[in-house]
Amino acid sequence: MTASTTQGTPADGADAPDEQRSREELSADFRAAFRHHPGGIAIIAAASESGPVGMTASSVASVSVTPTTLLFSLMRSSRSAVAVLAADALSVNLVNAAHADLARAFADSRAPRFTPDQGWDYLANGTPVLTDASASLIGHVTHTVELGEAVVVVAEITEVRRGDPGDGLVYRNRAFHVLAEDGED
Numbered sequence: 001m002t003a004s005t006t007q008g009t010p011a012d013g014a015d016a017p018d019e020q021r022s023r024e025e026l027s028a029d030f031r032a033a034f035r036h037h038p039g040g041i042a043i044i045a046a047a048s049e050s051g052p053v054g055m056t057a058s059s060v061a062s063v064s065v066t067p068t069t070l071l072f073s074l075m076r077s078s079r080s081a082v083a084v085l086a087a088d089a090l091s092v093n094l095v096n097a098a099h100a101d102l103a104r105a106f107a108d109s110r111a112p113r114f115t116p117d118q119g120w121d122y123l124a125n126g127t128p129v130l131t132d133a134s135a136s137l138i139g140h141v142t143h144t145v146e147l148g149e150a151v152v153v154v155a156e157i158t159e160v161r162r163g164d165p166g167d168g169l170v171y172r173n174r175a176f177h178v179l180a181e182d183g184e185d
Helices: 017-035 079-086 097-107
Strands: 042-048 051-057 061-064 069-075 090-094 120-122 128-130 135-147 150-162 168-172 175-179
Touching: 042 069, 042 079, 042 097, 042 128, 051 069, 051 079, 051 097, 069 079, 079 135, 079 150, 090 128, 090 150, 097 168, 097 175, 128 135
Parallel strands: none
Antiparallel strands: 042 051, 042 090, 061 069, 069 150, 090 135, 120 128, 135 150, 168 175
């Protein structure tokens, strides 16, 4: 008896060398494409059993006004992500150019977070909220979808605290950039 294969697919189900190379090329091209696509910056924060947790994200997007929902993605391997997913509540703090150093700190797991000089306030349930954010969106996770190494999170927002929008802060090509109010960089 002979094993049958379809063209380009080994009988044992392993990826063919050309197919694996194509996936690697696709991944590299995908990363490069998004590296040059600017994204707004938010700091996602929550309370955990061991204290406040947070991370910088450029994947936040509004989903619906009714109900008020947004989505973002997290890397499952991050300790902060695990804590955010387990929390009863979270805050998505939209930041502006004045928060560039804070965004850098929350993007680096070794940097100090939630220090007294960073401007955090805490809700009765312990959820951290950035007091001078462009806006702080407070709510809870309603849905998650695991995709590869990431988790897409949908959160319902139950409170919005608006602040000064200031000049925008975007992430592009592995760096933070100011997006001036008049559109000049």
